[in-house]
Amino acid sequence: MPDPAVQGGAGAHDAWMARALELAAQGLFTTTPNPRVGCVLVRDGRVLGEGFHAVAGGPHAEAAALAAATAAGNDPRGATAYVTLEPCSHFGHTPPCAEALVAAGIGRVVAAMEDPNPKVAGRGLARLRAAGIEVVSGVRAAEALDINLGFVSRMTRGRPWLRLKVAASLDGRTALSNRVSQWITGEAARADGHAWRASACAVLTGIGTVREDDPQLTVRAVATPRQPLPVVVDSRLQLSPQARLLSGGRALVFAAVDDPAARSALEARGAEVVLCPNASGKVDLPAMLLEMGRRGINEVLVETGTRLNGSLLREGCVDELLAYLAPSVLGERALGMFDLPAMDELAQRATLRFMDVARVGDDLRLRAAVVAVPGPFQRS
Numbered sequence: 001m002p003d004p005a006v007q008g009g010a011g012a013h014d015a016w017m018a019r020a021l022e023l024a025a026q027g028l029f030t031t032t033p034n035p036r037v038g039c040v041l042v043r044d045g046r047v048l049g050e051g052f053h054a055v056a057g058g059p060h061a062e063a064a065a066l067a068a069a070t071a072a073g074n075d076p077r078g079a080t081a082y083v084t085l086e087p088c089s090h091f092g093h094t095p096p097c098a099e100a101l102v103a104a105g106i107g108r109v110v111a112a113m114e115d116p117n118p119k120v121a122g123r124g125l126a127r128l129r130a131a132g133i134e135v136v137s138g139v140r141a142a143e144a145l146d147i148n149l150g151f152v153s154r155m156t157r158g159r160p161w162l163r164l165k166v167a168a169s170l171d172g173r174t175a176l177s178n179r180v181s182q183w184i185t186g187e188a189a190r191a192d193g194h195a196w197r198a199s200a201c202a203v204l205t206g207i208g209t210v211r212e213d214d215p216q217l218t219v220r221a222v223a224t225p226r227q228p229l230p231v232v233v234d235s236r237l238q239l240s241p242q243a244r245l246l247s248g249g250r251a252l253v254f255a256a257v258d259d260p261a262a263r264s265a266l267e268a269r270g271a272e273v274v275l276c277p278n279a280s281g282k283v284d285l286p287a288m289l290l291e292m293g294r295r296g297i298n299e300v301l302v303e304t305g306t307r308l309n310g311s312l313l314r315e316g317c318v319d320e321l322l323a324y325l326a327p328s329v330l331g332e333r334a335l336g337m338f339d340l341p342a343m344d345e346l347a348q349r350a351t352l353r354f355m356d357v358a359r360v361g362d363d364l365r366l367r368a369a370v371v372a373v374p375g376p377f378q379r380s
Contacts, residue, residue: 013110016040016082017140020112023052023061024084024147029224030055032201033296035115035151037061039083041069041076041106048074062087062097066104077105084144086115086137089124098124101133108134112144116155146355150201150298153319159289160201164302164309165193165322166337172325173334174306179212188361189324194221196322200228200301202252202292206308207234210243217245217303228301231292233283233308237262241269252292254283285315310339313350316373321352323366348374 023038031037031053039061041048049072051064059067062083069076081087087097087109101109109128114137115121125135145152153161167185168174175181183190197203198219205215210232217230230245235256245251249270255263256277263273274291278284292300301322302312312318323337343349352368359365 013082013136013139016042016080017084017110017112019050020061020082020084021140021143021147023050024144026052027054028147028199029226032056032298033151033154035085035148037083037085039065039081041065041074041079041081043076043079048072048076048079060088060097063095063100066100078107080108080110081106082110082139084112084140085148086111086113086120086122087124087128088115088117088120089127096124096127098127101128102131106133108136110136110139112139113137113141116152118155149319154293154296154298157293159286159293160297160300161319162204162289162300162302162312162317163196163200163320163322164312164318165196165324166309167193167324167326168337169326169328169330169334171329171331172337173330174337175335176330177333177335179335184328184330185324185326185363186361189326189363189365191221192360192365193322193324194219196301197228197303198222198224200299201297202229202231202300204231204233204300204302205245205304207232207236207238208307209304210234210239210245212305214244215303216247218248229297231300233285233288233304235277235282237266237273239266239271241265246271252295254288254291256281256283282311285312285317289317306335306337306339309337313338313370313373314340318370318373320355320370321366321368323368324360325364325366327362350374 020038020040024036027036034053034056038052040050049065049069051061051068053061066076081101087101089096089098128135150161166174169184203217218227227248230251232239232253234253237255237259239253246269251271253266253271253273254276255273258275266273276284276288350373351371353371355367355369357366
């Protein structure tokens with residue numbers, strides 16, 4: 001592959017940054033609470049070393065790439081480092097990557113985006129420039145943001161990115177009137193949904209879904225090195241200690257009313273109960289997300305019923321809709337995606353922006369970002 005830095009021109013660095021993003025994706029399931037980052041060291045069209053951040057507390061992508069170059073007998077002096085996130089400039093579990101790049105004699109750093117972490121926030125790039133290193137930023141920034149939506153959300157808003165998953169017929173129905181829903185979508189779509197589970201830090205559901213379906217909330221259809229944290233919205237602590245989602249020995253339960261006996265029974269199964277009431281005696285959903293952010297949770301996948309779906313949307317908690325649409329029609333008596341109040345005019349509707357549309361088996365997968373939700377919890 002020719003060195004795009006040598007070729008020059010608009011988008012000249014894209015090819016190498018694409019490789020760095022591929023490397024970053026290798027940490028998709030394992031880096032929490034840290035971001036997913038990849039790095040490629042290139043000189044004269046040749047890769048000297050590459051690496052990615054694999055696990056929190058382990059080497060960062062830049063350090064891994066420098067180590068790979070050294071192991072291969074390659075001198076990185078004067079090379080270009082392509083990194084999907086601004087090199088860190090502070091001491092954490094590992095030394096600052098900006099200093100490591102300076103010490104290695106790197107000649108140019110191409111970063112996809114700046115780090116939103118207040119401990120970095122431009123300081124890494126400033127340190128590189130101060131050392132005489134050429135810095136380019138913003139290459140494939142949208143893709144770098146997409147792979148780290150949760151980390152960016154937590155750094156900038158103090159709360160995780162909430163992705164709400166639904167499987168529905170083409171007319172937007174998620175279950176028959178008798179609540180039978182298995183299976184509206186096909187096997188390929190269900191496996192794809194499990195891949196999104198695997199990439200999430202937590203999978204959230206409501207007590208109604210637990211009582212009706214007793215879900216496991218585990219990743220089973222794809223390989224994963226770790227399971228997401230089960231989270232239940234359970235205002236009155238009705239969760240059974242025998243619920244299958246507790247079989248992993250850990251769970252987070254958000255309640256509005258304390259019940260010492262019920263809480264003790266859940267804690268004996270490894271669950272942690274957090275009281276988070278609002279003025280109506282329900283779980284304060286925005287406050288719940290802030291609490292999850294404080295715990296280092298970057299991404300939440302919601303798999304629940306129409307009532308909690310509607311509440312999360314109304315209260316401005318939903319960032320993204322992940323919808324699988326099957327080529328079937330269930331009719332108006334079947335259950336919809338969201339339990340929402342009746343609207344008198346279209347100006348009251350929630351608006352979204354399509355992010356991606358893909359064919360998965362016989363079904364369609366739609367990703368759409370929530371743009372605005374009118375009403376008392378307006379989001380814009």
